[in-house]
Amino acid sequence: MELQQLRYVVAVAETSNFTRAAERCQVVQSALSHQIAALERELGARLFERTSRRVRLTPAGEAFLPAARECLEAADRARAEVAAASGEIRGRLAVGAIPTVTAVDLPVVLKEFRHLHPRVRVTLASGGSDYLIERVRQGGVDVAFLGLPTRAEPKAVQGRRLARGELVAVVAPDHRLAGDVVELRSLADEPFVDWRAGHAGRVQSDEAFAAAGVRRDVAFEVSSADFMVDLVRQGLGVGLLPAAYAPRFPDLRTIRLRDAPERVEHLIWANHPSPAATAFLDLLDRGDGGPR
Structure with a gap:
């Protein structure tokens, strides 16, 4: 054989x-x-x-x-x-990331890594946090960037927290609350555009509304931030995005929330990282685009 x-x-x-x-x-x-x-x-x-x-x-x-x-x-x-x-890093590096990662400027880091280690074949996979955790466990992804509810921790992988941040509501420009600062209960009568039920990005919002004693209507379930934004742009509902990510859509308005949902971004990697993965983690530790 x-x-x-x-x-x-x-x-x-x-x-x-x-x-x-x-x-x-x-x-x-x-x-x-x-x-x-x-x-x-x-x-x-x-x-x-x-x-x-x-x-x-x-x-x-x-x-x-x-x-x-x-x-x-x-x-x-x-x-x-x-x-x-022998001092040369080569092989494969498979990186996974949620679409809304903000703790790291990932394109800049990937460019720097490619410059330092041109013999490594780098691939990038995008998906939800639960999916990426499983891919790292199975060995299909070497390192991944996640966004999880504040009380959640990835299991059976190595990792560390990168940053904690609040979500903001994103709305069409003509929304009645655009630019305001309100509590979640002020949005109780609004239709929402959110991730599918059970998705890590959905859990943090569901928990925040439950804690506020507010029932909400999730009229549209999506699997990508871009689709969420497209629906919000048409005035079909309110979306929730990380405060550091929302400025990427300047045509939308935001609503600040006093009792905002929160998420934590994590960096995870396999229990026995490859030389390429180890070099990538080292770059994150020392680079300007690395963890805070």
């Missing part, structure tokens, strides 16, 4: 197509097919079901794929560790 064979299996599994997998691996299709067939003979089981219309994993293939990925990741990690011992 060779690493190249494992790469071919993963490529076919991810593309569901031998031709596209061969293009990704930069080999001719016949060579890729031959190597997978040789691996199947060695394993004594077929990994793929092939028809004229599609390619899909067999039950044996489904069982084999996670182990194949782990082997490839271990090999990449071994190469990176050897390079780091």
Whole structure:
């Protein structure tokens, strides 16, 4: 069993197509097919079901794929560790971030990291905090920036708090309370645009309204800040965004809240960070765009 064979299996599994997998691996299709067939003979089981219309994993293939990925990741990690011992950082760095991160100027930090470590392949994934925590636990993401309710702490990962901040209500320019400072109960009759129920960004707002004894109507549930802003811009509801993030939308107005919901931004990383992840964490510690 060779690493190249494992790469071919993963490529076919991810593309569901031998031709596209061969293009990704930069080999001719016949060579890729031959190597997978040789691996199947060695394993004594077929990994793929092939028809004229599609390619899909067999039950044996489904069982084999996670182990194949782990082997490839271990090999990449071994190469990176050897390079780091020689003073060179290389390999992969997968960064995750919520869309509304404000504690770090992430594009600036990523640019600086790419300049310092050009041999590292950097990728960025955006998503909700719960999703990113799970990705870090599983090893798909190396480091991630989260936003959580004040009492929540990410589990089974390493991490530290970066910053704590309040949310503000964002509204269309002609809203009756635009520019005011009010309490949450003043918004009780307003329709809201918010994250889906259970989302970390939603929990902090739900807890604040519950503490204020206010029931509210979440008329629109969204999965991105941009979509929230688009709906608010049309006057369809009130949104809640971090006070440090809201100025990115100068055409909207804000309402300051005396009993505002709060969130804490966290930086988390895997329990055994790769050399690239360690270098990224070091940069955050010493850089101007790093944690406060």
